[in-house]
Amino acid sequence: MRVTIKEVAKLAGVSPSTVSRVLTDHPKISQATKDRVWKAMKKLDYHPNVTARKLATNATKTIGLLLPNDVKLLAENPFFIQVLTGVTTYAQSKGYYIMLTNAETREGEVEALNHLFRSNLIDGVIMTVVREEDPCIEFLRENNHPYAVIGRPNDTDSTLWVDNDNFQAMYEMVNYLIKEGNQKIAFIGGSKELTVTKNRRAGYEMALKNRGLHLDENMVKGVKFSEAGGYEATKDLLEENDVDAIATTDDLIAVGALKALKDLNKEGITVTGFNNTPIGNYQTPPLLTVEINAVELGHYSAKLLIDKLNNLESAMNSYIVDTKLIKES
Amino acid sequence: MRVTIKEVAKLAGVSPSTVSRVLTDHPKISQATKDRVWKAMKKLDYHPNVTARKLATNATKTIGLLLPNDVKLLAENPFFIQVLTGVTTYAQSKGYYIMLTNAETREGEVEALNHLFRSNLIDGVIMTVVREEDPCIEFLRENNHPYAVIGRPNDTDSTLWVDNDNFQAMYEMVNYLIKEGNQKIAFIGGSKELTVTKNRRAGYEMALKNRGLHLDENMVKGVKFSEAGGYEATKDLLEENDVDAIATTDDLIAVGALKALKDLNKEGITVTGFNNTPIGNYQTPPLLTVEINAVELGHYSAKLLIDKLNNLESAMNSYIVDTKLIKES
């Protein structure tokens, strides 16, 4: 049988409730008894039963983490495992546990979240990906479940979120390209409706504008987040335009673009990526790219959520994580 | 207030214990009452409090997953997130939850595991990486905690494990190289003490032997699992040997080898990898490699562990997951 609070109490010569108070660091308990109780715990190698505590306090000290179900996406994109590492490390440092979940469909995800909350398994959840009109988000809002998202949400005031300054990052990147002597700079982003695409594109446009460069709609493409997307868009682009450089919003897209350029024998054109992935890094030469510090994104998303769970008044409701231009490997 | 078993009981006109029995699918309960209870649950939108159940049954229905702490390793190697996906998906399908953990040091890992077990948070754990003389494994054995490992352990009989048939995979690969007309085939593996290296090397040697090809110690290198390792080993190799092809035990090593060959202007030499990573796949041409089906490794490790937790007599204690030669992308 496991050692419980009772044995500790007996050995320390106090009541179980006193032991509990020591455990929860109750203010008015004499140092002397505290010491006695601690010693008894040590001696018996006592570990509190977290499950019992959960039941009594109705707080699980556990946060859920919803991962996408698409293995290919997860495998190609170090983003997720990095976020996960950041979340886990921070949460653990604050005495929180991490429960993982995923589901095959959008409805499955809602169901999974519902189950975790309704079954008293988690206190809050971190969403690693937000889509437009995400039913998960709707569900969380409607039921008043605490959550934090990675990526800028529609409603920036009433939800907890972390993100990079995507405008700034792309602005810097394009500026750099201009400084290096490029004039005709194209832009290949993800779907145009995505907030992240919009922000990065705005940075691109602002950089051109501030340097007095012409902005041409034909030089802007929106594609799927994939190598194939980058490949096709680049071919299209070069058919009708004269291009010095291509700024993309993802290393995968950039790699596709590089392939297209190779096929077209236009390898002189500079391509930039985003996310500083191994794939980009293993290009020769390594891709110009942007480090988004996904571990920190995870770290701060966990911080936001945990602060909220602890009702910290001073808590912020968002963080912007710095990016860094990666010029060489 | 949340709806509990009591309200359900009242509405269905039975006692709480009957509701509980319905919940646990107790054999001798009449279909009629079952139906009544189910209906009441539906109507009240009842969700059992898993925490309370855990406390009562002393089973958490949760399995721990220990991930390495090295973000770079995790990011470059889709292996981990794939395993994680396989584990999560299978576990969820069996009504188990997944709790994630990691730690900075080896001792930290032991401590984390100890905490999770002693605090009644997990029933068992899956180890995604096993090292020689791993203190975590020692701890788990000594304390009789259920666990499964990914990778072949020293003691194949008394521990639950899943692995690929590494001998077979490398045997096939080298055979393929021979069929393609290569005669002088080198081998670059990870550290020579690792079981995985030994197994793959044995496959390599057997393939050469069965085809009557000469086996030369100089053609075999053991390096760190990294691009740099592959790069250096390849340079060494080519200094003293005449080589047609190089079989490596990892895509990263292979990529390093390719770089070395490029620098040496020997791009005619074929290089093969292992693990079918995006990085390998994005080489031009894509690396010859081996798909190890990491998702399945995760799947079966979870199955082994969960079967054991449920005391399935018929349960096996290991699985071999098929590999597949990847000749083109």
Added chain:
DNA sequence: GTGAAAGCGCTAACAG
């Protein structure tokens, strides 16, 4: 400052 007692929501003998 500390103890007694009730209760978190569920399960599991023990009866009948």
Added chain:
DNA sequence: CTGTTAGCGCTTTCAC
């Protein structure tokens, strides 16, 4: 087949 009862191990009023 179903109800009664006694916990699982901890927290938390309410007394003193």
